[in-house]
Amino acid sequence: MSIHKFKLMFIPPIVLFIIIASSVLDLESSLPLMLLSSVLLTGSMWLEKRFPHILLLQFGLLGIFHYASQLNWCLLLYYIQITGVIQYNWRFKHMLPCAALITIQYTAIRLTYSPLTTYSLLVSVFDIISSLVIISTFHNIIRIETEKKTLAKQNNYLMNHDPLTGFLNYEGYMKRVQQLTLSRTAFRIVLLDINNFQSLNAKDMTSANDILVRFSVHIRRHFAEMLAAARYAGDRFAILIPAYSEVNGLDSFEDLGVQITYSVTTYPEEAGTFQEVISKAEDRIFQMRRETWLKSQEEFIRSAKMKTVGELAAGMAHEIRNPLTAIRGFVQLSKVQNYNIQPWYNVIMGEITRVGELTAEFLQFSKPHMSNMKLDSLSGCMSRVFSLCESEAASRGHAFTMEQVEGEVTVYMDRDKIIQVLINLIRNAFQAMENTGHVHLSLLTGDEPWALISVRDNGTGIPSEVLDRIFDPFFTTKEEGTGLGLSLCQKIVEDHGGYITVESTPGAGTTFTVKLPVSSRGGDGGHVSSEASNEY
Known part of the structure; x- marks a missing residue:
């Protein structure tokens, strides 16, 4: 419960009780003044949240009410007002002087209708000490509650956000999508998947994290109207954008040194429920990634085939060149012998046979299909x-x-x-x-x-x-x-x-x-x- 609600709940009945008690005991110095100040004091409570500075006026009205009622029971109202001071400024060194002035005000007013005796003076000292104790107690309580709220807020942030990019994590992403679907807000889910993240991560973890941070900055710049953004599964980003927003220019992400696959799913045009929109978005990015993987595999196989063809061609050229070089040398020698190849006939024929065998085996090797299965x-x-x-x-x-x-x-x-x-x-x-x-x-x-x-x-x-x-x-x-x-x-x-x-x-x-x-x-x-x- 907030201090403002606490004051609205307890101050009016306490004020009413003091008015009745002061009238019954016939202690009031001025009944009209007491009634007027009580009305103004109670009314100011309703305006306090809208006009915080009215708190200073309340202390004046409380002093007038205290003087008119001439009852020490007003001390409880002073304590409640002090808690209001603590609420607006809970730093002890700042609110202590203010609280001390309020206590002095109460003591001074009390002494105007109480006999100035040793007992009264001692009671005044006790009131000041009591005020300090109560102020310290309330201060500690409010400080602890404030710290608990801060820790809860930080914990909630960590539970729902990715610490590296500042985006929502998977839990936060699910909650945000569910909120949008429950409110029937039309939106689009853009899923971005970094294809080569594993290779980047394998090379250098620091480099991969740096790319993720730059990627998130680029997302914020590119999707200026986004409703939310999330990072989950390491390399996947989900961006929630209004249904009217266009998705284009995603090629600019490749300037960061990454290759991306993306899909777009619209709610409620393509899916009518929270489960449907999440399922369709994940299925669609899976299909897109599968197609990208198949294309990369086809390219890899094509590249491997071309490499094999190149190796076979180089090997075949090398193997055929050797016997052809030998044949050429023997033909040149035969020119000196009036083209008599008799001395080298067997060698030349052997080399020609070798070329034929190489060609035959190469043709067998290159046949793509079995002929008589x-x-x-x-x-x-x-x-x-x-x-x-x-x-x-x-x-x-x-x-x-x-x-x-x-x-x-x-x-x-x-x-x-x-x-x-x-x-x-x-x-x-x-x-x-x-x-x-x-x-x-x-x-x-x-x-x-x-x-x-x-x-x-x-x-x-x-x-x-x-x-x-x-x-x-x-x-x-x-x-x-x-x-x-x-x-x-x-x-x-x-x-x-x-x-x-x-x-x-x-x-x-x-x-x-x-x-x-x-x-x-x-x-x-x-x-x-x-x-x-x-x-x-």
């Missing part, structure tokens, strides 16, 4: 590979074995392409073994709908420093290799929805594993084996 038996495909490679194994002196599950393992595939992959991996295994060795081809299936084809050898293995690069186009450790074989194998397997992995231990051997999605399979999961060996 259909459901086919992976077991039959492996049997075909085994029959094609067993003679080469025998000629090299290697043992070549195969193991696969019983029954059919059906895969949606281009049979010729998968055969090409397996033959390439098996021949690489043969070439990796300098001495007589063993290559094992196996087909396994598990609980998951995948078929695992592994090609394992016990050759020299692949050094760890080059293991991560073996699938890169044009990377090879062979003198005669093109460096496209394993890249082509990886591409074919990925086109089939699978992937290829490699494990290698130098000096112990290498295992390539091809994982393909299975369409259907039969059999009881038993194993059958085949073997072709010729140890020289």
Whole structure:
């Protein structure tokens, strides 16, 4: 309760009681003067809030009323008036002199109708002491209440505002939107989302905070008529603007070094309730951000493709230049021999063959789609590979074995392409073994709908420093290799929805594993084996 209401509640009945008591006891010095001053004093209470300076007049009217009534009970009215002084200026050092003057006024008036005795003098001293005690008590009470209100106000501000930008936080944003919808005020919600905030935050937290502060300043400048603004979820801003305000010129935010996505939702045109307008605004910014993300991903993929094309073109140009340079040199030498190329014929033809192989493999690598995709038996495909490679194994002196599950393992595939992959991996295994060795081809299936084809050898293995690069186009450790074989194998397997992995231990051997999605399979999961060996 405010001091003003307190005074209006208690002073009129106290004044009325003193008038009656003074009349009954026949103590009043002037009944008309007492009545007039009481009316003026009570009436001034109603004008006090509008005219604060009337408080000085009240002290004069109270003195007149006190003198006319000649009752010490007026002391209670003085105390109530002193609380009014404390309300308007609660600094102790400022209001103490004023309160002391009021107390002196009361004492002086009391002594005009009381006999000047030792008792009266002592009562006057006691009144002054009582006044000081009451003044100090009221001062402390009002100071504590004022501090509590200030702390409550600060706490409320912190609970509903973002300390970095000074905007509302999510709680404050929700309350403000709810207030506007309850009052049926037409407005727009503009959601701004900083797309690259995570990258800015990762670079430098101070820099990110500085950008947020500058972003909020720009919002205040750009949306001069905004009803409220909020920051939440780190990088999202909500601006509430009147429904008639246009939303344009948002490209200027990019001058701050940020990329933004925004959406606009109008109430009540597009949503009729608090929940609807919030939900529609969030859904709309989500869709806008998703579209922006998809566009950035498309741009990233396009950029990656162009980079890959550039690397392939550079690698292809380099690989073709070498044999062409050799051919050119031998043709120039043949000019001295009357264009007799007999001494270099085999070398020239070998280089021409190499160019042809490079071109053929590059064309295979660049084909975007499988040509003959259909459901086919992976077991039959492996049997075909085994029959094609067993003679080469025998000629090299290697043992070549195969193991696969019983029954059919059906895969949606281009049979010729998968055969090409397996033959390439098996021949690489043969070439990796300098001495007589063993290559094992196996087909396994598990609980998951995948078929695992592994090609394992016990050759020299692949050094760890080059293991991560073996699938890169044009990377090879062979003198005669093109460096496209394993890249082509990886591409074919990925086109089939699978992937290829490699494990290698130098000096112990290498295992390539091809994982393909299975369409259907039969059999009881038993194993059958085949073997072709010729140890020289």
